[in-house]
Amino acid sequence: MNILSIAGSDPSGGAGIQADLKAIAANGGYGMAVITALTAQNTRGVSGVQAISGDFVTAQLEAISADVRVDAVKIGMLANQEIINAVAAWLDTVDAPVVLDPVMVATSGDRLLEDAAALRPLLDRAAVITPNIIELAALLGTEPAGEWAGVLEQAQRLAQEHDVLVLAKGGHLAGEDCPDALVSTSEVLAEFSAPRVATKNTHGTGCTLSSAIATRFAATGDWAQALEEAKSYLHRAIAGADALQVGGGHGPVNHFVDFFGAGDPMDAWWEDIAGLRAGIDDLEFIVQLADGSLDRAKFDYYLAQDALYLQHYAQVLAQASTLAPELDSQRFWAKGAGEILEGELQLHRSHLVEGQANPSATTLNYVNHLHASNASYGELIAAILPCYWLYQDIGNRLAAANHEAHPYNDWLATYADPGFDEATAQAKDMVRQAYRLADPAQRERMRAAFIRSSEHELAFFAQAHGSE
Ligand SMILES: Nc1ncnc2c1ncn2[C@@H]1O[C@H](COP(=O)(O)OP(=O)(O)OP(=O)(O)O)[C@@H](O)[C@H]1O
Numbered sequence: 001m002n003i004l005s006i007a008g009s010d011p012s013g014g015a016g017i018q019a020d021l022k023a024i025a026a027n028g029g030y031g032m033a034v035i036t037a038l039t040a041q042n043t044r045g046v047s048g049v050q051a052i053s054g055d056f057v058t059a060q061l062e063a064i065s066a067d068v069r070v071d072a073v074k075i076g077m078l079a080n081q082e083i084i085n086a087v088a089a090w091l092d093t094v095d096a097p098v099v100l101d102p103v104m105v106a107t108s109g110d111r112l113l114e115d116a117a118a119l120r121p122l123l124d125r126a127a128v129i130t131p132n133i134i135e136l137a138a139l140l141g142t143e144p145a146g147e148w149a150g151v152l153e154q155a156q157r158l159a160q161e162h163d164v165l166v167l168a169k170g171g172h173l174a175g176e177d178c179p180d181a182l183v184s185t186s187e188v189l190a191e192f193s194a195p196r197v198a199t200k201n202t203h204g205t206g207c208t209l210s211s212a213i214a215t216r217f218a219a220t221g222d223w224a225q226a227l228e229e230a231k232s233y234l235h236r237a238i239a240g241a242d243a244l245q246v247g248g249g250h251g252p253v254n255h256f257v258d259f260f261g262a263g264d265p266m267d268a269w270w271e272d273i274a275g276l277r278a279g280i281d282d283l284e285f286i287v288q289l290a291d292g293s294l295d296r297a298k299f300d301y302y303l304a305q306d307a308l309y310l311q312h313y314a315q316v317l318a319q320a321s322t323l324a325p326e327l328d329s330q331r332f333w334a335k336g337a338g339e340i341l342e343g344e345l346q347l348h349r350s351h352l353v354e355g356q357a358n359p360s361a362t363t364l365n366y367v368n369h370l371h372a373s374n375a376s377y378g379e380l381i382a383a384i385l386p387c388y389w390l391y392q393d394i395g396n397r398l399a400a401a402n403h404e405a406h407p408y409n410d411w412l413a414t415y416a417d418p419g420f421d422e423a424t425a426q427a428k429d430m431v432r433q434a435y436r437l438a439d440p441a442q443r444e445r446m447r448a449a450f451i452r453s454s455e456h457e458l459a460f461f462a463q464a465h466g467s468e
């Protein structure tokens with residue numbers, strides 16, 4: 001899908017052709033850009049505009065249409081009448097659907113078009129016009145609407161005047177939701193709303209939305225579907241905007257949020273299990289293991305179950321090794337399995353007074369979940385991770401509570417192993433890598449597997465006190 005953006009340049013990369021090209025690529029299109037104006041701008045505002053001559057805009061457009069099939073056009077900042085005329089004349093020679101974002105004023109308040117009325121010749125050539133509330137009113141020569149019903153009414157009026165579809169955008173209204181509606185000459189064809197994200201980083205949202213719509217229309221041939229997909233994409237990009245930290249004003253949205261995530265997914269997962277972590281910390285078993293008051297029989301019960309658990313855990317790590325995509329991760333999981341079979345289990349046996357117990361229902365539930373999480377490598381290692389991470393986290397605190405006379409001195413000393421911190425960091429890296437390569441549905445399954453294992457960890461630590 002070849003998508004052409006005809007727009008101004010924003011050197012700070014958040015709006016204009018820079019935003020368009022990113023949004024087009026993120027939505028699966030091949031992006032092209034004809035530049036109408038250079039702006040000097042950043043996230044705080046516009047300090048200069050240098051329009052390209054109409055002739056040179058035409059030269060750029062003709063260079064493209066002489067060589068490349070154009071599947072959809074998105075038009076943004078046009079700066080002046082001369083450029084509008086050049087674009088209008090070229091549009092008469094091509095047959096691609098046009099999404100027109102009638103950019104007039106930047107988020108910062110700076111003017112990007114000399115005169116709203118100058119756009120009129122283009123309105124009739126567009127398939128969809130995407131004005132914000134202020135631009136909508138300016139195109140009608142009226143006052144901006146103060147509520148959604150008024151915006152829809154104005155959108156329909158504009159649709160009728162130019163026989164086009166108008167995308168009414170509610171982003172500038174106050175309220176918890178940001179509604180958008182595709183309005184025809186006679187009706188609201190489709191309406192999609194997204195929760196308002198609490199962020200000041202909304203520079204380029206209009207550019208991004210119109211480019212995404214053009215791209216998704218070229219892919220689907222359906223305006224309502226294109227809007228639904230573009231709106232959902234934009235919402236994710238806005239929700240991920242704060243993670244970018246670009247500039248001190250209105251920062252850009254996170255165009256590639258679907259590819260690289262918004263921040264470290266491991267931080268988000270750790271937050272997801274904050275309640276479970278607090279629950280583990282408060283368990284009698286953990287509190288008493290730390291202060292040394294833990295009944296020996298309960299400790300032995302835990303150890304026996306842990307030994308049974310670890311046999312399965314070693315099997316699951318070995319399976320992760322066979323599923324791992326490259327040598328480093330294959331080696332890492334295989335080494336983990338080997339270390340459990342050689343070291344850990346021996347340590348457990350040396351602490352056990354009696355022979356092997358049978359696995360409890362709690363232990364079986366946990367290992368069954370691990371064995372069942374093998375639909376993909378990503379899911380399996382996400383299920384594996386809590387045992388590393390929670391054990392390391394709790395272990396470091398238990399090791400800090402240790403002293404020579406502690407009744408569980410030698411056991412707690414095993415928690416103070418820097419090698420285990422290193423192994424946990426590596427396990428997190430492996431999960432992070434798998435997450436980056438996963439599609440959204442797969443990512444959700446990974447997160448669910450991680451949370452489920454964390455729930456099993458809590459039950460596992462709790463079971464000794466429920467075992468009498
Ligand atoms: N804080 C927010 N949370 C969620 N969606 C938002 C937010 N701000 C804007 N949007 C969405 O961004 C899109 C563009 O909205 P807006 O009405 O602000 O257009 P615009 O003014 O043309 O954009 P721009 O800021 O690029 O000039 C709309 O779909 C709107 O709902």
Ligand SMILES: Cc1ncc(COP(=O)(O)O)c(N)n1
Nearest residue numbers: 008009015016106107203204
């Ligand atoms: C080159 C260019 N085109 C469009 C906009 C509008 O985007 P925003 O309203 O988000 O500033 C802009 N600021 N710069």
